[in-house]
Amino acid sequence: MAGQRRNFLKTIFGSAFLVTIAPFLSWGGFLFRKEKTGEELRQKVANISEVPPNSIVTFPFPRTGNPKVDSDPFRQYALIHLPNGDVKAFSKVCVHLWCLWGYFPELREMQCPCHGSIYNPDTGVATAGPAALQPYPTNALPELKVEIDENGDIYVTHLDGKVGYGREWKRALDSIRKLAETAPDNEVVAYVPFAKPIQSKNIKSFLSKYNVRLSKAYGYSGQGKNREWLESDSVDEAQNIMDAAYGLDVVAKPRDLLKIADDSNVFVVYVRRG
Ligand code: FES
Numbered sequence: 001m002a003g004q005r006r007n008f009l010k011t012i013f014g015s016a017f018l019v020t021i022a023p024f025l026s027w028g029g030f031l032f033r034k035e036k037t038g039e040e041l042r043q044k045v046a047n048i049s050e051v052p053p054n055s056i057v058t059f060p061f062p063r064t065g066n067p068k069v070d071s072d073p074f075r076q077y078a079l080i081h082l083p084n085g086d087v088k089a090f091s092k093v094c095v096h097l098w099c100l101w102g103y104f105p106e107l108r109e110m111q112c113p114c115h116g117s118i119y120n121p122d123t124g125v126a127t128a129g130p131a132a133l134q135p136y137p138t139n140a141l142p143e144l145k146v147e148i149d150e151n152g153d154i155y156v157t158h159l160d161g162k163v164g165y166g167r168e169w170k171r172a173l174d175s176i177r178k179l180a181e182t183a184p185d186n187e188v189v190a191y192v193p194f195a196k197p198i199q200s201k202n203i204k205s206f207l208s209k210y211n212v213r214l215s216k217a218y219g220y221s222g223q224g225k226n227r228e229w230l231e232s233d234s235v236d237e238a239q240n241i242m243d244a245a246y247g248l249d250v251v252a253k254p255r256d257l258l259k260i261a262d263d264s265n266v267f268v269v270y271v272r273r274g
Pocket residue numbers: 094095096097098099112113114115116117129130131
């Protein structure tokens with residue numbers, strides 16, 4: 001992989017692509033430098049009122065106050081306030097060859113300008129393009145844990161993964177496996193993000209296939225700038241008002257959630273509450 005990246009650097013140096021490319025001259029330094037990017041760092045990014053739904057803000061992490069250091073692309077992250085209210089923070093560096101991705105709100109996805117990798121904003125996992133063909137765990141963007149306090153101030157902490165390399169995103173299932181052992185009969189509410197949105201008429205069959213109930217469906221109707229982001233806690237209503245669903249909150253036993261996580265259109269499942 002390192003050789004592949006070196007060859008890519010030779011190709012792109014001197015080209016107009018440099019605007020979107022991370023500063024590769026520092027890549028060796030990146031690989032070996034030691035930053036305090038663990039749980040001990042907790043950095044304020046913005047107030048939730050400053051980040052409207054389906055928008056992003058970019059920020060350096062860890063922020064030093066030195067503009068030169070803080071502009072290092074390997075420190076660039078994006079906080080995404082998703083249409084369903086979830087707030088995520090991912091590294092901006094594509095795990096293919098380190099270009100910086102952009103967010104496309106009408107499509108609710110991140111796209112890399114260099115070779116077209118597409119990332120799912122619920123998970124940071126690549127769903128198309130060369131990054132999606134890379135083996136686990138090198139097919140996902142590193143992620144910062146997001147905390148929002150009672151005033152709506154958003155903090156990031158605890159970097160999960162290695163910038164430019166990937167993240168072990170399947171570890172999100174560990175808590176469900178533990179629940180399956182310790183409290184197998186207790187139902188929990190969990191978020192099921194789809195790699196590709198499903199048609200709203202298929203929500204009912206998805207739920208019955210895995211023997212789970214709907215808590216809330218998240219989807220959309222329309223296209224482009226006319227796309228409307230919708231949610232509903234009723235299967236019938238979701239079917240009526242949505243063209244497609246990109247995610248579902250379901251009520252389920254842990255073992256059924258693990259079966260859902262094996263679905264080819266579902267990368268991972270997140271427990272919201274037990
Ligand atoms: S750098 Fe190649 S797809 Fe992002």
